[in-house]
Amino acid sequence: xxxxxxxxxxxxxxxxxxxxxxxxxxxxxxxxxxxxxxxxxxxxxxxxxxxxxxxxxxxxxxxxxxxxxxxxxxxxxxxxxxxxxxxxxxxxxxxxxxxxxxxxxxxxxxxxxxxxxxxxxxxxxxxxxxxxxxxxxxxxxxxxxxxxxxxxxxxxxxxxxxxxxxxxxxxxxxxxxxxxxxxxxxxxxxxxxxxxxxxxxxxxxxxxxxxxxxxxxxxxxxxxxxxxxxxxxxxxxxxxxxxxxxx
Numbered sequence: 001x002x003x004x005x006x007x008x009x010x011x012x013x014x015x016x017x018x019x020x021x022x023x024x025x026x027x028x029x030x031x032x033x034x035x036x037x038x039x040x041x042x043x044x045x046x047x048x049x050x051x052x053x054x055x056x057x058x059x060x061x062x063x064x065x066x067x068x069x070x071x072x073x074x075x076x077x078x079x080x081x082x083x084x085x086x087x088x089x090x091x092x093x094x095x096x097x098x099x100x101x102x103x104x105x106x107x108x109x110x111x112x113x114x115x116x117x118x119x120x121x122x123x124x125x126x127x128x129x130x131x132x133x134x135x136x137x138x139x140x141x142x143x144x145x146x147x148x149x150x151x152x153x154x155x156x157x158x159x160x161x162x163x164x165x166x167x168x169x170x171x172x173x174x175x176x177x178x179x180x181x182x183x184x185x186x187x188x189x190x191x192x193x194x195x196x197x198x199x200x201x202x203x204x205x206x207x208x209x210x211x212x213x214x215x216x217x218x219x220x221x222x223x224x225x226x227x228x229x230x231x232x233x234x235x236x237x238x239x240x241x242x243x244x245x246x247x
Contacts, residue, residue: 014199014207019124021211022218026116029094029219033226034109036095053096053160060096061153063089064216068145068209075205086208093216097156097223104230112225116218119183123190131194144192148213151185154178155220159227172231179224186217 036042045052067074067089074085139147158178162171192198193210200206 010201011199015193017207018211021208022214025090025215026218032094056096057156057160060093063092064149071209075203097159104226108226108229111229112222115225116222123187126187127190127194130191139188139192141198144189148217152216152220168231168235172235175228175231179228182221182224186221189214
């Protein structure tokens with residue numbers, strides 16, 4: 001009984017650390033997107049050289065696969081090597097899904113920011129309710145890791161492809177589907193993290209791996225919101241700016 005209680009407390013502690021890692025990465029990623037969108041020379045270059053986005057996507061795909069596969073080795077390396085591996089994975093995945101060839105209105109970023117953290121709160125509440133009632137959309141740790149990689153890669157590729165679409169009537173429903181998939185999965189991810197034996201207590205630092213993967217899915221969700229709302233506004237012909245709200 002004492003062992004079970006101890007494991008539950010340790011799981012809660014790792015869960016708290018996981019959310020700290022995820023939220024920190026998500027905020028930094030959102031800031032980077034906002035800044036990157038304003039660098040016009042870079043955007044113009046990427047718009048003229050479409051293949052660069054595909055190369056970024058490929059590097060992103062390989063990086064996350066290697067990071068997950070070798071994490072049990074990375075975690076035993078010196079601090080600077082662990083930080084370097086984590087930062088590299090974070091940056092290449094953040095950049096790969098920015099869709100730099102287009103610019104979203106600021107209202108899309110604001111709405112997406114609010115929706116993303118609202119879904120995170122809902123996911124957390126759902127995870128707590130599901131584990132307390134022992135009913136919910138649980139999947140194993142292995143499937144969480146596998147599907148988090150797959151959905152992030154799928155969403156990244158979808159956003160890159162949609163950036164070249166000329167018809168918003170096709171772009172909007174496509175992005176909407178990707179966003180809905182991300183919505184569902186982050187909730188499943190949250191519930192699964194609350195299961196007993198989800199975390200590996202040894203070696204230490206498992207919350208960083210899970211936090212990185214959770215971030216990828218929330219970042220994909222955030223960017224899905226950004227481009228879905230931007231595409232939706234374009235579809236209905238609603239040209240609105242932040243300044244319009246203060247007139």
